[in-house]
Amino acid sequence: MAAACHPRKCLIISLVLLFLFQTLSLISCRSFNSTIRKGKYNYPTGAPAVATWYGDPYGAGSEGGACGFGKDVSGAKFAKMVSAGGPSLYLSGKGCGACYQVKCASNPSCSRKPVTVVITDSCPGCPEAVHFDLSGTAFGALAKPGQDTALRNAGILQIQYKRVPCKYPGTFVTFHIDSGSNPYYFAVIVEYVNGDGEVASLELKEASGNAWRPMQRLWGVDWKLDSAEECITAYLKFYFTVLLVN
Incomplete structure (x- = not known):
C-alpha cells in the first residue's frame, strides 16, 4: 500500500493512510506528517x-x-x-x-x-x-x-x-507500509524522494507524544521500529534527513 504526496512550501507532508493490522484484522486510519532536514555529503562532479x-x-x-x-x-x-x-x-x-x-x-x-x-x-x-x-x-x-x-x-x-537531484514529477516522497507491520512492529519503505535523494536517517513519533524515536534501517530503503512494550496506535509523524546534492 502506498501514499504519495505533493510538494508544499515548508517541506511538510501530510498523508492519510489506511493501515491493515494483522491482529484482529483491525483497520486503522493514520495521518503521517513528515519533516525533512538536510545533511551534507561532498559528491564528485564529472x-x-x-x-x-x-x-x-x-x-x-x-x-x-x-x-x-x-x-x-x-x-x-x-x-x-x-x-x-x-x-x-x-x-x-x-x-x-x-x-x-x-x-x-x-x-x-x-x-x-x-x-x-x-x-x-x-x-x-x-x-x-x-x-x-x-x-x-x-x-x-x-x-x-x-x-x-x-x-x-x-x-x-x-x-x-x-x-x-532526483526528479519524480507530481510526487515528493512515497511511503510503502510493510505487510508484516502490526501494532508492535512498524516498517516502512521510503522511495521517490524528489530532489535531494537518499534518506540518511528516519525518526518517528506519535502526534500526541513528545519523544522522537529513531527508526533502524532494516535494509536498503526499508526502515523499522520495534515497540514491544508499547502499542503504536496514534497518528504518526516522520522526521527524516536527506543528503544534499551539490
Whole structure:
C-alpha cells in the first residue's frame, strides 16, 4: 500500500493512510506528517567511473535487488533506468535511491549524451573504485540511435558521472507500509524522494507524544521500529534527513 504526496512550501507532508493490522484484522486510519532536514555529503562532479550491465538487455537489471524497491524498478517512475552500485555507491544501503547522471564517450557507439539512473541494487563484487552495474535498458540508453546492441556487446565502458537531484514529477516522497507491520512492529519503505535523494536517517513519533524515536534501517530503503512494550496506535509523524546534492 502506498501514499504519495505533493510538494508544499515548508517541506511538510501530510498523508492519510489506511493501515491493515494483522491482529484482529483491525483497520486503522493514520495521518503521517513528515519533516525533512538536510545533511551534507561532498559528491564528485564529472568524475570517472566504470559501467557494466546485467539482466535482460531491455530489462531493469533485477526485480527486487538489495535496496527493497521490488517490482517498482520496472514501473513508470524508475522506467528501468536503474543501476546496481559498487560499494562506494551502495554505501551499505545508504546510497539506495540516489540519482546519478552518467555518459560515455569511450566507445564509437556512445552517444556522449548523459542519462540519469537511480541506485536500486548492490554490486558487492564490482572491483573498481566507482562502478555502475547498469540495467540493460540504462546501458543501452548511452548509445547512439540504433546502436544499443553494439554498445551492450562491448560489455564494459569508461564513463563520467555526477550526482544529480532526483526528479519524480507530481510526487515528493512515497511511503510503502510493510505487510508484516502490526501494532508492535512498524516498517516502512521510503522511495521517490524528489530532489535531494537518499534518506540518511528516519525518526518517528506519535502526534500526541513528545519523544522522537529513531527508526533502524532494516535494509536498503526499508526502515523499522520495534515497540514491544508499547502499542503504536496514534497518528504518526516522520522526521527524516536527506543528503544534499551539490
